[in-house]
Amino acid sequence: MYKIELTSEDLLRIIFEYTARIASERNLKSVLIHMANMGREMILSDRCTVWLIDEINQQLYTTVAHGVDEIRIPYGTGLVGSAIITGEAIIIEDAYNDPRHNAENDLRTGYHTKSIITVPFRNNDGEIIGAYQAINKLTEIGYFTTRDLELLSLAASYAGKSLESVMLHQEIIDTQREIISAMGEIGEIRSKETGNHVKRVAEYSYVLALGYGLDVDQADLLRTISPMHDIGKVAIPDAVLNKPGKLTDEEFEIIKSHTRIGHQLLRGSKRELLRTASIVAEQHHEKWDGSGYPEGKKGEEIHIFGRITAVADVFDALSAERVYKAAWPLDKIENLFREERGRHFDPAVVDVFFAKLPKLLEIRRKLPDDEQSDLSSGGR
CATH class of the missing domain: 3.30.450.40 (GAF domain)
Structure with missing residues (x-):
């Protein structure tokens, strides 16, 4: 017509x-x-x-x-x-x-x-x-x-x-994102992780945020700032950060301090991206039941960005080989998330994790570590 x-x-x-x-x-x-x-x-x-x-x-x-x-x-x-x-x-x-x-x-x-x-x-x-x-x-x-x-x-x-x-405004935002990603990779390189760890955590966080119900802008913001979650590790001594085997209680306290250090590094920025990154840096080791660190926050006292990044970070940490452990097979990772639902992790985020697991595995396949095979096969 x-x-x-x-x-x-x-x-x-x-x-x-x-x-x-x-x-x-x-x-x-x-x-x-x-x-x-x-x-x-x-x-x-x-x-x-x-x-x-x-x-x-x-x-x-x-x-x-x-x-x-x-x-x-x-x-x-x-x-x-x-x-x-x-x-x-x-x-x-x-x-x-x-x-x-x-x-x-x-x-x-x-x-x-x-x-x-x-x-x-x-x-x-x-x-x-x-x-x-x-x-x-x-x-x-x-x-x-x-x-x-x-x-x-x-x-x-x-x-x-x-x-x-x-476009000029977007160019500034893109530059900030590149800097944030590079800073996140610096923290991981010091702990002998690959740059793909922070990239994977960023992509996992984006998928989980959308699945949780956050809007695209908020999910994109989380994807941008999540690489900074461990930026505080730049201040942790190598002998502690890369120690193979179990840490002493004193050494673990030193490791835990990276959350406060990261928060202090970023919290004073005038930029929304960095201020938000400070929240994730501080809260990604808090636990749903209040047993986490550094503040012992519990439930929804923990910012949703911290709750989502916690799931994304642990999933990637368990599925990758690190200096102190071998990679876990997928079925063992799934069992842990079931057990820690409502204890370590927000139950709603864990539910999204299982619903979006195929997408997360696809991200892992596309962003592998060197000499590491697809997680879905149960290998490293």
Whole structure:
């Protein structure tokens, strides 16, 4: 069923609605979704794609394309590549009559592209940073017009400048995440662990957080900061940290101090990421029944991030060979979690652990330690 062209009042409503949403967003993917939806609604297209430039790999890519997953194409190819290189918008009534159209995506998805409009957008310095591409006009005329070009150019002018601000913010966040991950790996290297330990704990924590019911932003925050859970180990003497065999009571007290040290290192930061990391560093050895350390917190007194990281960390510790022990077989690990449900661990998190165990094992398979085989086979 065909759609009727929008009135001026309808267009103003869409513009005000989406510009307000975009202006209040700091999440890059959310901004891209708002941009795609705004473009689609303004010119009544079936789909709208927001393309960005990957300068490192010399590609154009989209993570937000109605109806399809991420697409990547070589820089300069296709209609979108032509529009970005020339800086000129393109309107095509029938894509298959234009040699610049890349039909491979249609073949892969089963979708038939007919009419296309592509409009590059620029940052505040006037540099092209991406492009809008709308596909298949939904009105009776069946193709895009100069009016559609004006409307999409208007959207591109605003959205491009807003997008730059969000991308810069995202770059800062990504840099913080890289630093956090590197610092976490430093702590593990001192205790002769591989960098993949902190990576696995991060991915396990993300899966468990989503399964527990946390929203994607909170789960992603936990994934980002969980590599810092043992950062306090940087202050523990090697002779204690890497001692093969049982620790004395005095040595165990020294080991336990890494939770307070990590908390003290991070708690004074003005950055939310590091302040949150301080909570996990302090609380990931607390136990549900109150018998943990350093504060003897119990139940929901322990932050949910600490409760989740505890399960993720113990699962990885047991499944890996360490200087003081061999790797445990999977059935033994499962028995421990059943026994410690409601004692060491939050019962609800343990239930999520068992529900998500296949995903956790897949993560372990993809991020193995050197010379370590798949846990699911019961080997090291």
